[in-house]
Amino acid sequence: MLLKYKNFFSVLFSWIIFGGIIGIVVGSTTTLLLEINDYLGDDIRAKRDWLIILLPFGGLLIGYIYMNYGKVYLNHTNNDMAKSNNLVIDSVHGKKEVPLRMGPVVYLATFITVLFGGSTGREGAAVQMGGSVASAVNRFFKVNNLDKKILMMSGISAGFGSAFGAPITGAVFGMEMAALGKLKLEAFVPCLMASFVGHYITTAAWGHKHEEFIIQTLPEKSIITFIIIILLSVLFSLISVLYCQLRHGIEKVSENIFKKNHMKRAFVGGILIVLLTWMVGSQDYNGRGLQMLEQSFTEDVPPFAFLAKLVFTAITLGSGFFGGEAIPLFFIGATLGNALHTFIDLPLSFLAALGLIAVFCGGANTPIAAFLLAMEIFDGKGLEYFFVACLVSYLFSGHHGLWPSQQIYEPKSRLYQLVNGDTIENVETRKKRKQ
Template sequence: MDITLKYKNLFLILGKWIIFGSIIGIVVGSTTNFLLETNDYLGDDIRAKRDWLIFLLPFGGLILGYIYMKYGKVFLNNTLNDTAELNNLVIDAVHGKKEVPRRMGPIVYFGTFLTVLFGGSTGREGAAVQMGGSVAAAVNKFFKVNRFDTKIFIMCGISAGFGAAFGAPITGAVFGMEMAALGKLKFEALVPCLVASFVGHFITTAAWGHEHAEFIIQSVPELSVITFLKVILASVIFSLLSVLYCQLRHGIQKLSEKLFKKNHMKRAFVGGMIIVALTLIVGSQDYNGRGLDMLEQSFKEDVPPFAFLAKLVFTSITLGTGFVGGEAIPLFFMGATLGNTLHTFMDLPMSFLAALGLIAAFCGGANTPIAAFLLAMEMFDGKGLEYFFVACIVSYLFSGHHGLWPSQKIYEPKSRLYNIPRGETIENVEKKKKL
């Protein structure tokens, strides 16, 4: 009788998570498709044909700052939840520290559209993840689930947003569990995250017909000790690139908040002015927006040798001064273009090194080695899996305890060499280092 009851409860719980995961996947898949299609239209069809729109970026920053200052702060359970914290707020919600307001998704979508239309350097998957968290919060509120299940709902939203945004459902499932903490996978969320990610991906591609960008590795070097040593060296360089980006981006954010006393409107206006000036100095808009053209070019032919640095500066200023969007695609750009530059010195195929840089830079910044490896398998059809596995491990270790999202918790230090207490956030570790 006890066994029958256990199986009954098991199937009830499985059924519950399949239903909830599907609901979140359907809604997030549809909203993500809207995000992708609208961003493509604003960036490729409107901004790319009207260079003068870049001069409106500072004024777009004023509008964006006003929205976040006026409508972005929400008190829930006597706690201030600031939607301007972006993915950090979603991570804090997974840990139960804060809540994701339902308005977060619409606000970040509008902010991303403004940033893209006027030429800020940003991606879009951040908006998909935050909309995922917002949808999960709305579903949670509607069904009135308990506190523990709320965290799983948020992870489902992350998985659905990531899987739908990149066309990588397996990666999305793991990313939702891996994003919040270093050294710990929340396997209790495996089934709902898997369902949400696959349903979100299916809705975006099969139901709505969105086609994701493809990056093709032309050739993979044969397995050899020399090649592995080159891959390890390159991965260390890519990990340092991710650290440089994270430090610069967060440094600019802290400096701008201090200078303008956390006035979002002033920060974004001045940031927009700086981006306009840099665009005029560079003489092209290759580093504004997502930069997909040069990202795709890095797999096929030579790109400017310092393109990765230009993108790093443009993105750090854009996001550090209060504009919004994703950080994965800019990191893809930096890693791939640096790989393109390194291929001359390392005697490895261009497309292979570009792909390696794309994955390793993302892994070092996001601190998600398993999701990054799975992303490589899904993006590049399983080519060079041994090399990508090593690259993800090396980049994860050598990037240290830095990252895109200061709210990430360190459940296990990356190595015994790092004397870091468990349970600290990346932000607290950074503060203690400076002290």
């Protein structure tokens, strides 16, 4: 009996220590990511519109980096860092390993993308740095195979929690991201530790201030209101599916055309973004788009802003640039909610918030984390509304998502008739073969 409790506290203590180490390092590196992105996007690119012309050449540089330094052979498997978050998910399942250099490489690629005007976010780089740091901890301390997977989840938690100032969300996101229908609660302690430490290192130790999104007014509770929210959530989920399908479609087509030559893919993708920017006549949809995202909570934005951002981001990331997809999904959802305010008699800021959360939920397939994110960034307002929105968006987005490597531990419904343990990528491939 004494030995059992000794082992229990030994494992618990090691998880707390490892989670804390991961949180400290990832919180610091995420602060670096956020501060440099702000500087490159707000202080340099926003004041120099001509930099967009250099985006294709930035793509060439990113392609060169990934073609020459992005593949590492470890444990008899080829680990391609160009798979980005999918490689981190595969490492959680023990299929692949995250190379130590992955974090620095994706940071450099993200900085190049932001500087020259590619449409991207930030959580992808933070999550991949989290995976890189967790991998380093696993190797340095020679962690056993079971705990390796748990610490990889902790790295994801630290990256997401510190990137968005949402430590509770980050803790659950690390466990929920890897598989649909499964939450490995055993990992909760190190994930929570890593996420909270990462968050407080970013905000308290380094003083970084995250964006604020404020819901000014909530609609009155009624059956009609909930029916409207359900219908809107279905629409938001379908928009997330449209983005995911377009983004993955561009990736596959560009890989086939250019025979997986990353330099050519990114160069042509950069040219397309330059042409689209010229056609639109503004750079509102380049970079992270934080200004319009915040504006969508307070005043009207262009009615088709959500569609422009969807196309810009799908081309940017589908052609080989890097960054993250959460901020673009926030933008798409919030601006679509803003546009719908013309037709729906619900508060503007609430519709923007609903779209932000529901589109992210549909794309990420993380309903619990999305709900918690709404509670954290909107100060707990509209609890019932966001709970319903996340549930509906998750169900109606089907087995599509941002990350093809996500495993389907259990289908979202028996109606889908899928095999447990399959991946989103395999499901989508079989659907296309039947068509």
